Amino acid sequence: MMMSKKFNRRDFIKASTATTASVTAVASGITLTTFAASETPVTNEKRWGMLVDTNKLSENDIDNMVSACQQEHGWGGEIHSTNEQKPAWIKNIKVQDKATKKITNLPLMCQHCEQPPCVDVCPTNASVRRADGIVLVDKHLCIGCRYCMMACPYDARSFVHENLTEQKEHSPRGKGTVESCTMCVHKVDKGEQPACVASVSAKSDAVIFGDLYDSSSNINQTLKQVQSTQIRADMNLNTGVRYSGI
Amino acid sequence: MSRGLIILLVLLLNSAFAHSNSHSLGDEANALRAAGKTFHKSISAIRKMHPELLKHKRDKTLRQGIRTDESSLKGCVNCHSGKNDATGNYHPINAKDQFCSTCHQQVSVSVDCFACHRTTPSQATIAKQNTAAEPISTNTFTAEEVDKKGDDDE
Numbered sequence: 001m002m003m004s005k006k007f008n009r010r011d012f013i014k015a016s017t018a019t020t021a022s023v024t025a026v027a028s029g030i031t032l033t034t035f036a037a038s039e040t041p042v043t044n045e046k047r048w049g050m051l052v053d054t055n056k057l058s059e060n061d062i063d064n065m066v067s068a069c070q071q072e073h074g075w076g077g078e079i080h081s082t083n084e085q086k087p088a089w090i091k092n093i094k095v096q097d098k099a100t101k102k103i104t105n106l107p108l109m110c111q112h113c114e115q116p117p118c119v120d121v122c123p124t125n126a127s128v129r130r131a132d133g134i135v136l137v138d139k140h141l142c143i144g145c146r147y148c149m150m151a152c153p154y155d156a157r158s159f160v161h162e163n164l165t166e167q168k169e170h171s172p173r174g175k176g177t178v179e180s181c182t183m184c185v186h187k188v189d190k191g192e193q194p195a196c197v198a199s200v201s202a203k204s205d206a207v208i209f210g211d212l213y214d215s216s217s218n219i220n221q222t223l224k225q226v227q228s229t230q231i232r233a234d235m236n237l238n239t240g241v242r243y244s245g246i
Numbered sequence: 247m248s249r250g251l252i253i254l255l256v257l258l259l260n261s262a263f264a265h266s267n268s269h270s271l272g273d274e275a276n277a278l279r280a281a282g283k284t285f286h287k288s289i290s291a292i293r294k295m296h297p298e299l300l301k302h303k304r305d306k307t308l309r310q311g312i313r314t315d316e317s318s319l320k321g322c323v324n325c326h327s328g329k330n331d332a333t334g335n336y337h338p339i340n341a342k343d344q345f346c347s348t349c350h351q352q353v354s355v356s357v358d359c360f361a362c363h364r365t366t367p368s369q370a371t372i373a374k375q376n377t378a379a380e381p382i383s384t385n386t387f388t389a390e391e392v393d394k395k396g397d398d399d400e
């Protein structure tokens with residue numbers, strides 16, 4: 001802005017006082033419209049994680065976890081997709097020991113890695129890891145290239161192949177975008193447990209959810225006591241979902 | 247020539263009054279208005295700024311976990327969708343002549359939000375709205391508090 005020579009010190013002070021007054025007015029308007037819900041961004045002081053004890057989980061329990069997820073997020077009702085195309089945010093995986101032929105069932109979903117390959121390869125920054133460790137797809141930015149699906153070692157992501165309606169209001173899903181387990185971020189932000197964890201927690205402590213960093217949390221203490229592992233720990237992804245019993 | 251002029255005038259007037267169609271304002275919003283209150287402090291600001299507000303909020307919600315009611319798309323849908331009087335079901339908010347469409351049709355802008363987002367209030371929200379005696383809104387202003395400035399300068 002050009003300042004004319006006639007704009008002397010006195011005028012400047014007058015003008016700046018007026019500006020300050022208007023700013024205060026705006027600021028008071030903002031305080032009027034503040035809300036009770038949390039306005040502070042999530043931080044890396046927390047790291048959300050899950051511990052799955054496969055010894056305590058029956059195949060039926062895992063099926064319940066899958067249907068709890070379907071109900072919470074509204075996936076699984078796709079009618080125009082083939083079986084290969086159908087979304088699977090969480091699935092029941094059977095692993096068999098070659099020597100003893102012992103079969104173990106385990107629920108497999110997004111492992112919420114600390115170093116997520118899906119975030120590394122995403123060309124649009126749609127794959128995102130929140131500060132508290134939850135890995136999400138920003139569907140506003142997702143172009144449906146599916147690089148992340150290729151990169152994920154756990155095959156945890158799905159692509160929506162058909163038009164959808166009547167989505168859950170807390171879980172927007174749409175054709176042409178990639179989706180995966182959100183660790184029920186909408187519930188976690190409210191202080192609740194993910195739907196799959198809640199489906200088994202009434203019966204047993206087979207699946208524990210909590211803050212890995214919090215030394216007073218159940219998950220932290222249990223992880224200190226029991227033998228646990230990360231799937232494909234050799235990749236050094238430092239997953240948020242841990243397993244014991246496999 | 248004069249016929250063309252009349253058509254042009256009618257079209258212009260149409261676009262000027264398009265937004266004042268209260269039929270598509272939505273059930274909760276109408277109830278709020280009937281109670282003499284309004285959710286938005288400045289109607290003109292929300293008319294002009296809602297794309298920016300929604301865009302800003304979506305990043306805050308998804309990336310930072312800030313889930314306040316302010317500028318929430320869920321809030322828009324819950325308040326501004328209207329019931330089909332015959333069936334009792336809600337019209338999708340992006341359906342023809344519904345709240346989002348009335349203006350966007352007028353200005354030929356396609357709305358992308360509802361490829362993924364739900365277009366009607368959820369059953370839980372409807373139940374909450376039905377049992378509440380007054381319109382549910384966390385933040386309302388009375389008619390006197392509303393900033394009328396610039397409301398007519400569309």
